[in-house]
Amino acid sequence: MHAPDGFIDAPVSAAAGLAAAGALAVSLRGARRELDERTAPLAGLVAAFVFAVQMLNFPVAAGTSGHLMGGALAAILVGPFTGILCVSVVLLMQAVLFADGGLTALGVNITTMAVTTTVVAYAFFRGLVTVLPRTRRSVTAASFVAALASVPASAIVFTLLYAVGGTTDVSIGKVAGAMVGVHVLIGIGEAVITALTVGAVLAVRPDLVHGARGVRQKLKLRVNGELVDAPDEEPAPVPAAARSPRKVWAAGLVTSLVLAGFVSFYASADPDGLEKVATDHGIAEKAEEHAAADSPLADYGVEDVDDARLSGGLAGVIGVGVTVVACTGVFRAVRRRRAGEEPGAAPPSSTTSSTTGTSV
Known part of the structure; x- marks a missing residue:
């Protein structure tokens, strides 16, 4: 649902830009609390995975496709503030x-x-895991519902912005109905992808899922023919090697590269929900040419590479690589900022001095 230039007028676009900048500033502060030793290494990977899966448009209706937005997935895996930064x-x-x-x-x-x-997704998710049994299945189910709710919510917000600053004189009621209707269908795809991904990470490393912290599968004992919860015990210490997210990180990166570099070639070529609604209601006529239309990677293809499969695959791989590097750099900077603000943190100079033993 990437809106092009020209759909919404300059004043409303500027106001949305200011609102987005404010949300990013708040998210940067909030991410300092979320980016710990478990979240920080995976945040860049989550962004790269979202980029890769967004290349995989799936059909939702005759002549219409959809793709992952990723807000729900990112929020549940690495936290809402970090999730906003990832998708941004x-x-x-x-x-x-x-x-x-x-x-x-x-x-x-x-x-x-x-x-x-x-x-929206994290609000639904937290509300559901509060009332559902504290199990991994509940986390997966809550992920499905949260992702499903987030997509039509996004469509509603776009419609509200268009109602205020739209550049075409169209019936907002018809636009709203079409936008919400098609994005409910897209939301089902979003929900399936989100639940499958969260469930897969839960199966191998539940401690890496931000939204599942504090959730443990209860052991059952059979007493007099009935299953009862086993008494809580202190978890055994986990060796550092087992806690390392490197295997998950490597598997996630390889998956992202395969999806963007190979599977994306088979994605649906139909217009996505916003493009379809815009075409049907005359909104698309106001779309302006992109300022980066001459980019060597424009339209997810590499310039001067004639083979469509190779061109799209290379563009996807480049996109995954650039995204993971950019996001990892941002989150490392935020993490260092948090470490510097923690009580008792030693300034860099004193750390260097004590390590090298240099005296003045």
């Missing part, structure tokens, strides 16, 4: 490198696809 970096990379989503519409896209989806 993906949207920035797509707009600047691949001419996907307008540059003046970047604030609109961050507001609808990063902020709205993450906030």
